[in-house]
Amino acid sequence: MSLVEDIEECGWVFGKDTVDSLYACMQCGKCTGSCPSGRITGYRTRRLMNKVQSGDRSILEDPDIWLCTTCYTCYERCPREVKTTDVIRALRNVAAKEGHMSKAHRATAMYVIKTGHAVPINDATKKLRKKLGLSEIPPTTHKYPEALKAIQDISKKMKFDKLVGFDWNTMNLEDREEK
Amino acid sequence: MKGLVIGGGVAGLRAALDIANAGFDVYLVERDFSIGGRSAQIVKSYPDLINIKDVLKPLMEEVYNHGRITLLTNSEVLGLEGETGNFKVKIEKKPRYVPEGKSCEKCIEVCPVEVPNEFNERLDKRKAIFVPFSYAVPDGCVIDETNCLHFKDGSCSRCKEVCDGINFDQKAETIEIDVGSVVVATGFDPFDPNLRPELAYDKYDGVITSLELERILDEDGPTGGKIIINGEEPKSVVFAHCIGSRDKKVGNPYCSRICCMYTAKEAYMLREKLPNAEISVCYIDMRAFGKGCEQFYEEVQKKQVLYRRGVAAEVYSNGGNLVLRAEDTLLSEPYESAADMIVLAVGVEPREDSSELAETLGIKVDECGFFVEKNLYDPVETEKEGIFLAGCCQGPKEIADSIMQGGAAAAKAIGLMGRHSN
Numbered sequence: 060m061s062l063v064e065d066i067e068e069c070g071w072v073f074g075k076d077t078v079d080s081l082y083a084c085m086q087c088g089k090c091t092g093s094c095p096s097g098r099i100t101g102y103r104t105r106r107l108m109n110k111v112q113s114g115d116r117s118i119l120e121d122p123d124i125w126l127c128t129t130c131y132t133c134y135e136r137c138p139r140e141v142k143t144t145d146v147i148r149a150l151r152n153v154a155a156k157e158g159h160m161s162k163a164h165r166a167t168a169m170y171v172i173k174t175g176h177a178v179p180i181n182d183a184t185k186k187l188r189k190k191l192g193l194s195e196i197p198p199t200t201h202k203y204p205e206a207l208k209a210i211q212d213i214s215k216k217m218k219f220d221k222l223v224g225f226d227w228n229t230m231n232l233e234d235r236e237e238k
Numbered sequence: 239m240k241g242l243v244i245g246g247g248v249a250g251l252r253a254a255l256d257i258a259n260a261g262f263d264v265y266l267v268e269r270d271f272s273i274g275g276r277s278a279q280i281v282k283s284y285p286d287l288i289n290i291k292d293v294l295k296p297l298m299e300e301v302y303n304h305g306r307i308t309l310l311t312n313s314e315v316l317g318l319e320g321e322t323g324n325f326k327v328k329i330e331k332k333p334r335y336v337p338e339g340k341s342c343e344k345c346i347e348v349c350p351v352e353v354p355n356e357f358n359e360r361l362d363k364r365k366a367i368f369v370p371f372s373y374a375v376p377d378g379c380v381i382d383e384t385n386c387l388h389f390k391d392g393s394c395s396r397c398k399e400v401c402d403g404i405n406f407d408q409k410a411e412t413i414e415i416d417v418g419s420v421v422v423a424t425g426f427d428p429f430d431p432n433l434r435p436e437l438a439y440d441k442y443d444g445v446i447t448s449l450e451l452e453r454i455l456d457e458d459g460p461t462g463g464k465i466i467i468n469g470e471e472p473k474s475v476v477f478a479h480c481i482g483s484r485d486k487k488v489g490n491p492y493c494s495r496i497c498c499m500y501t502a503k504e505a506y507m508l509r510e511k512l513p514n515a516e517i518s519v520c521y522i523d524m525r526a527f528g529k530g531c532e533q534f535y536e537e538v539q540k541k542q543v544l545y546r547r548g549v550a551a552e553v554y555s556n557g558g559n560l561v562l563r564a565e566d567t568l569l570s571e572p573y574e575s576a577a578d579m580i581v582l583a584v585g586v587e588p589r590e591d592s593s594e595l596a597e598t599l600g601i602k603v604d605e606c607g608f609f610v611e612k613n614l615y616d617p618v619e620t621e622k623e624g625i626f627l628a629g630c631c632q633g634p635k636e637i638a639d640s641i642m643q644g645g646a647a648a649a650k651a652i653g654l655m656g657r658h659s660n
């Protein structure tokens with residue numbers, strides 16, 4: 060399968076049209092010039108589009124594809140209406156499937172499996188909730204262990220745990236070679 | 239049989255003259271106080287750097303003095319009925335309140351009302367009584383009744399006190415004419431850069447449009463031809479291509495065709511006035527396809543105008559200094575360019591009211607608002623027989639092409655009227 064077909068399949072949730080919009084990229088550079096991540100990293104949105112267009116699979120292993128903050132600025136501004144951010148998100152699905160998920164994204168996934176939250180509650184948030192007159196613990200997986208169990212079951216059924224490399228014994232990430 | 243031309247820019251002027259010179263009487267209906275169109279706002283043309291006034295002024299005067307051309311300025315077409323060879327057209331002619339011809343301009347001195355001057359792209363002010371521009375045809379003062387206090391609340395008649403010629407009692411007239419053919423040549427509007435807010439056009443005085451720069455370059459313009467931004471001569475200037483063109487986000491998926499080359503021309507003229515400034519151009523790809531254009535592009539580059547590939551991404555202020563951010567797509571590196579002046583090469587859009595005029599005339603507009611030709615191989619005909627198109631109202635084009643299309647539309651109109659006359 061070609062890279063774009065892979066992206067279409069793994070990014071089915073966005074729809075084929077979203078992924079195919081990348082064929083319209085005219086390499087103007089509006090995205091790169093607008094990208095807040097590219098201000099402080101070597102990440103170049105336009106080059107990413109270019110590499111996907113030309114079917115260069117090496118980008119799946121490129122740590123740069125995880126540097127997009129999904130702020131959607133480029134998506135908003137692209138004059139050819141390339142659905143840049145969604146293409147990047149779909150592309151990450153392919154990379155993840157091939158075992159190239161970034162450590163930071165894996166860690167976020169680990170928290171989801173472990174606590175039901177990408178950002179679990181901490182003492183500061185508890186205090187703040189109390190100050191605002193809310194219950195200290197929100198009515199989420201934090202309060203309902205059965206809901207957390209449901210999420211963990213879904214993770215197993217969907218093989219999300221395998222995808223991110225979650226170890227049920229240590230309740231932590233398995234060691235993977237990081238780039 | 240008589241002809242009608244709507245719009246007195248270069249395309250309409252050429253069409254009216256060619257029809258008249260073939261022996262047919264023609265009405266030329268122009269909405270503005272003067273004929274000339276947008277070309278009158280431009281100083282020199284590419285690639286030959288000819289003074290546009292030297293071409294346009296004689297054309298305007300020839301139209302004005304032509305025995306077979308009835309010029310109706312400050313006028314608009316209200317309705318059209320009938321069919322080819324036999325159209326009945328209703329026209330509203332609004333008054334100018336001041337007789338045509340050279341004037342002493344004392345009235346302008348005494349008028350208390352100041353409003354932004356549209357001809358100078360609102361960079362300076364004019365009075366409610368004013369001369370449209372230095373070589374306007376018809377010549378002389380006119381009163382803009384929407385801003386004049388006499389028409390607002392009757393509180394002023396100062397101009398009349400110094401000039402007997404002024405007549406506030408003139409009324410708009412509706413005229414009905416019979417014509418055999420119609421040439422539509424209503425031209426274009428420039429893109430409004432506020433639709434791309436990241437370019438901060440509204441926010442900073444140093445960000446201007448290319449049409450504003452044309453006015454600033456003009457010796458007869460608001461700065462007398464001096465390049466002054468925020469009270470100073472700019473030391474660095476960046477031109478930004480494709481603003482409002484090749485941009486589906488703002489509904490303009492097309493290339494405006496003229497802005498690569500008019501930017502090159504403006505950069506050339508700016509270099510003459512600012513020999514030591516840094517001048518650069520952000521472009522996506524360079525379109526220099528016209529005769530002599532590629533050579534002119536090279537000449538401009540040799541004047542140390544730096545072309546950097548990659549569209550302008552955003553503009554902001556950094557400690558009071560304007561900064562343009564873009565990616566240099568050849569280096570794959572984003573960069574920030576400090577610039578005292580940023581010139582947005584705004585694209586060509588149809589006139590704001592093109593759909594309304596199309597409805598009045600019974601012709602079509604495309605999804606962008608340009609009038610639709612019959613097909614690309616009958617480029618001046620419309621689906622409605624007897625109605626022809628010329629100039630930028632059909633699609634973006636430069637002056638030479640507009641003139642060419644004006645001539646082509648006239649030839650079609652002449653042929654049609656000739657057939658009906660026999």
Ligand SMILES: Cc1cc2nc3c(=O)[nH]c(=O)nc-3n(C[C@H](O)[C@H](O)[C@H](O)COP(=O)(O)OP(=O)(O)OC[C@H]3O[C@@H](n4cnc5c(N)ncnc54)[C@H](O)[C@@H]3O)c2cc1C
Nearest residue numbers: 245247248249269275276283284424425426629630636637
């Ligand atoms: C910044 C800039 C720089 C440019 N530089 C160059 C250059 O160097 N060389 C070059 O070749 N070209 C240049 N151009 C392009 C040039 O301006 C156009 O090619 C030319 O003006 C098109 O002529 P036109 O007759 O089609 O339309 P216009 O010039 O727009 O004239 C149309 C006329 O129709 C009138 N009108 C509109 N609606 C109506 C109506 N409903 N009823 C009656 N009258 C109406 C208008 O008032 C106007 O007088 C430049 C354009 C811009 C924006």
Ligand code: SF4
Nearest residue numbers: 084085087088090137
């Ligand atoms: S802004 Fe759009 S068209 Fe331009 S380089 Fe980026 S993705 Fe391609």
Ligand code: SF4
Nearest residue numbers: 094127128130131133
């Ligand atoms: S969505 Fe990602 S690639 Fe696009 S501008 Fe934001 S950080 Fe950059």
Ligand code: SF4
Nearest residue numbers: 349367386387394397
């Ligand atoms: S009457 Fe109108 S045009 Fe005349 S001076 Fe007064 S405001 Fe100006």
Ligand code: SF4
Nearest residue numbers: 480483493494497498
């Ligand atoms: S002529 Fe040049 S600047 Fe104008 S829209 Fe086309 S490519 Fe862009």
